[in-house]
Amino acid sequence: xxxxxxxxxxxxxxxxxxxxxxxxxxxxxxxxxxxxxxxxxxxxxxxxxxxxxxxxxxxxxxxxxxxxxxxxxxxxxxxxxxxxxxxxxxxxxxxxxxxxxxxxxxxxxxxxxxxxxxxxxxxxxxxxxxxxxxxxxxxxxxxxxxxxxxxxxxxxxxxxxxxxxxxxxxxxxxxxxxxxxxxxxxxxxxxxxxxxxxxxxxxxxxxxxxxxxxxxxx
Amino acid sequence: xxxxxxxxxxxxxxxxxxxxxxxxxxxxxxxxxxxxxxxxxxxxxxxxxxxxxxxxxxxxxxxxxxxxxxxxxxxxxxxxxxxxxxxxxxxxxxxxxxxxxxxxxxxxxxxxxxxxxxxxxxxxxxxxxxxxxxxxxxxxxxxxxxxxxxxxxxxxxxxxxxxxxxxxxxxxxxxxxxxxxxxxxxxxxxxxxxxxxxxxxxxxxxxxxxxxxxxxxx
Numbered sequence: 001x002x003x004x005x006x007x008x009x010x011x012x013x014x015x016x017x018x019x020x021x022x023x024x025x026x027x028x029x030x031x032x033x034x035x036x037x038x039x040x041x042x043x044x045x046x047x048x049x050x051x052x053x054x055x056x057x058x059x060x061x062x063x064x065x066x067x068x069x070x071x072x073x074x075x076x077x078x079x080x081x082x083x084x085x086x087x088x089x090x091x092x093x094x095x096x097x098x099x100x101x102x103x104x105x106x107x108x109x110x111x112x113x114x115x116x117x118x119x120x121x122x123x124x125x126x127x128x129x130x131x132x133x134x135x136x137x138x139x140x141x142x143x144x145x146x147x148x149x150x151x152x153x154x155x156x157x158x159x160x161x162x163x164x165x166x167x168x169x170x171x172x173x174x175x176x177x178x179x180x181x182x183x184x185x186x187x188x189x190x191x192x193x194x195x196x197x198x199x200x201x202x203x204x205x206x207x208x209x210x211x212x213x214x215x216x217x218x
Numbered sequence: 219x220x221x222x223x224x225x226x227x228x229x230x231x232x233x234x235x236x237x238x239x240x241x242x243x244x245x246x247x248x249x250x251x252x253x254x255x256x257x258x259x260x261x262x263x264x265x266x267x268x269x270x271x272x273x274x275x276x277x278x279x280x281x282x283x284x285x286x287x288x289x290x291x292x293x294x295x296x297x298x299x300x301x302x303x304x305x306x307x308x309x310x311x312x313x314x315x316x317x318x319x320x321x322x323x324x325x326x327x328x329x330x331x332x333x334x335x336x337x338x339x340x341x342x343x344x345x346x347x348x349x350x351x352x353x354x355x356x357x358x359x360x361x362x363x364x365x366x367x368x369x370x371x372x373x374x375x376x377x378x379x380x381x382x383x384x385x386x387x388x389x390x391x392x393x394x395x396x397x398x399x400x401x402x403x404x405x406x407x408x409x410x411x412x413x414x415x416x417x418x419x420x421x422x423x424x425x426x427x428x429x430x431x432x433x434x435x436x
């Protein structure tokens with residue numbers, strides 16, 4: 001399928017494309033492939049109070065800010081969604097996302113069910129949201145993927161499984177569900193969802209004028 | 219993309235896939251390609267009171283019935299949608315469509331806005347409906363396609379243009395809009411819509427049990 005999906009005849013408002021999954025379901029690989037293949041999709045960059053890690057770049061991986069700064073942004077309503085994980089704050093700034101959507105660029109969000117709920121109930125952005133939940137093909141596969149990520153004590157793995165279970169319990173809040181038992185197929189499926197959602201009547205700006213023109217009506 | 223889209227883990231209810239367009243927009247070619255490429259899609263066969271034409275097959279092109287039979291079926295509520303065109307009746311029998319959907323097979327409908335409205339407001343089938351409207355890229359292109367179909371008097375072409383204009387005025391009633399300026403691209407787009415709609419959470423039967431299993435909950 002062609003990359004620039006918007007018809008040349010009229011514009012299109014971008015969409016918020018959320019991928020959620022328990023860790024170990026393959027979401028990171030799928031996101032990376034999607035960003036590589038699709039020229040009209042950009043990753044949303046979060047703001048965080050977590051310290052920068054080796055290899056991370058300010059503005060590309062995260063916008064790193066201090067507690068006071070984050071709090072001020074929260075009070076100003078500058079975040080589309082925000083959450084606290086292991087004592088650190090993470091949030092998605094509203095302004096760059098709104099600018100991208102207006103320019104017809106789609107924005108990929110790698111967030112959990114809590115962030116997705118905040119987006120879905122956002123008065124301004126709710127209509128732009130397309131949400132996909134990625135499931136592992138089996139408990140065995142999930143366990144083995146969680147185990148192979150690091151040689152952690154059994155207790156840590158059990159904790160991760162509990163977290164995965166909690167995340168998965170929210171699957172009905174998503175519009176699309178993909179079972180990831182083949183990574184290439186899953187990338188194709190996520191791409192098909194993105195392509196289809198771009199063709200929604202409600203997202204195509206200027207359609208009315210275009211059809212009036214076709215009908216010879218001024 | 220693979221043909222058998224339903225995950226092997228659980229079933230899926232089929233969907234009603236409606237393609238509408240003014241004549242001359244390329245819908246027939248797109249439908250034919252889609253049916254050729256997609257193994258899980260079948261064409262809905264209409265019932266009609268129109269006489270059989272040379273080359274047509276009973277049960278494949280249409281179910282041919284007489285007026286009294288058609289009227290009885292209408293009274294019995296046997297039609298999902300029906301209309302009268304140039305003095306002949308056309309209708310889609312409900313029973314074979316319901317059987318296909320229950321078996322997880324998708325059914326392609328080549329109908330106009332009047333039929334689509336009847337499907338959309340059908341209490342039982344409305345939720346199964348996915349509708350796509352195909353637009354020509356320009357008035358000039360539409361005119362030339364209508365002209366090239368037969369060497370008809372100018373008046374007949376004008377009449378067809380008026381009919382096309384009336385049909386196009388209903389585009390906002392459709393979920394997806396495609397501008398057909400490249401037949402291969404349009405087939406890809408229609409296929410992406412079909413693939414995506416198959417992945418909707420609400421269409422996947424048994425998801426709840428599958429996720430309960432993943433979570434280790436009985």
